[in-house]
Amino acid sequence: MMNEPLDELVTAVTKSPKYRAIAPDLIRRIGVAELAKRRSFKEAVKGTKNKLHQVGGAYWDTAVDYPKALTRLQNAEDEETRRQICRDLMRLHTSTRERLPILDEFYATTLAGLPPIHSVVDVACGLNPLAIPWMPLAADVVYHCYDIYGDMLVFLQEYLGLVGINGRTHHQDILSQPPAKPADLALILKTLPCLEQAETGAAARLLGSIQARHLLISYPAQSLGGRGKGMVENYEAQFWELVNGQSEAASRRDWHITRFEFATELAFLVTLPTAY
Numbered sequence: 001m002m003n004e005p006l007d008e009l010v011t012a013v014t015k016s017p018k019y020r021a022i023a024p025d026l027i028r029r030i031g032v033a034e035l036a037k038r039r040s041f042k043e044a045v046k047g048t049k050n051k052l053h054q055v056g057g058a059y060w061d062t063a064v065d066y067p068k069a070l071t072r073l074q075n076a077e078d079e080e081t082r083r084q085i086c087r088d089l090m091r092l093h094t095s096t097r098e099r100l101p102i103l104d105e106f107y108a109t110t111l112a113g114l115p116p117i118h119s120v121v122d123v124a125c126g127l128n129p130l131a132i133p134w135m136p137l138a139a140d141v142v143y144h145c146y147d148i149y150g151d152m153l154v155f156l157q158e159y160l161g162l163v164g165i166n167g168r169t170h171h172q173d174i175l176s177q178p179p180a181k182p183a184d185l186a187l188i189l190k191t192l193p194c195l196e197q198a199e200t201g202a203a204a205r206l207l208g209s210i211q212a213r214h215l216l217i218s219y220p221a222q223s224l225g226g227r228g229k230g231m232v233e234n235y236e237a238q239f240w241e242l243v244n245g246q247s248e249a250a251s252r253r254d255w256h257i258t259r260f261e262f263a264t265e266l267a268f269l270v271t272l273p274t275a276y
């Protein structure tokens with residue numbers, strides 16, 4: 001359906017290189033709300049850009065040269081060198097950068113004891129798929145990545161092919177179009193607070209739509225300036241509120257939840273009683 005102010009808003013927002021690669025369905029969802037609440041078109045464009053910065057742009061310090069990154073990975077002579085390049089690249093996104101000091105233990109600890117993982121949905125993945133070599137996954141794993149940055153996803157698709165992972169990237173707003181793939185494991189890492197900050201109720205909506213047997217849900221335990229005062233307690237309270245507020249509360253009693261606290265991240269592994 002044609003909607004002129006909304007189409008114009010999408011065009012205006014995507015003129016800026018910073019927002020050009022962002023999934024149009026996300027720009028439209030935010031744009032509709034901004035057009036409704038702002039006094040002028042100009043203010044609605046500005047408001048949309050601010051929200052996009054909050055949910056995505058804020059995690060990048062600089063634009064990434066993806067062709068160069070891919071060439072570096074392709075030229076790696078051995079597995080160890082490629083892992084080091086993945087580490088270097090994960091520095092480029094704030095969220096994966098914060099995980100680097102704990103990367104060797106994060107997946108080994110949280111996923112230990114799970115049955116073989118044959119399928120993963122990495123929800124709002126950022127550059128986290130570069131951490132696949134650190135994840136204890138089955139050799140035949142199918143890996144689905146979801147995020148709003150088209151250029152990053154094109155790069156990640158190439159990366160998955162390079163390392164021989166059967167994977168697919170999905171360029172979409174996970175709130176307008178929740179991940180539809182059932183999976184053994186859903187990674188929902190440090191994403192819920194970011195979605196909830198932009199839209200109240202978004203975290204519960206997303207959680208209710210994921211079809212996975214095991215969910216690894218995490219929160220930052222550190223702000224950019226260092227370990228945040230009260231951050232762990234605050235996010236832990238948010239997590240329990242979210243879990244207790246889920247519909248079908250009776251069956252939620254059968255959820256098995258394990259808590260992990262790392263220097264830079266607080267994580268919960270949730271196991272549901274039945275497989276999808």
Ligand SMILES: C[S@@+](CC[C@H](N)C(=O)[O-])C[C@H]1O[C@@H](n2cnc3c(N)ncnc32)[C@H](O)[C@@H]1O
Pocket residue numbers: 026055056059095096123124125126127128146147148149172173174175188189190191194195
């Ligand atoms: C805090 S980062 C977490 C990245 C990654 N999960 C990790 O822990 O390394 C939040 C991510 O959510 C993505 N994102 C934000 N809103 C989204 C949306 N509506 N749909 C899909 N991805 C979204 C951003 O682009 C960003 O990569």
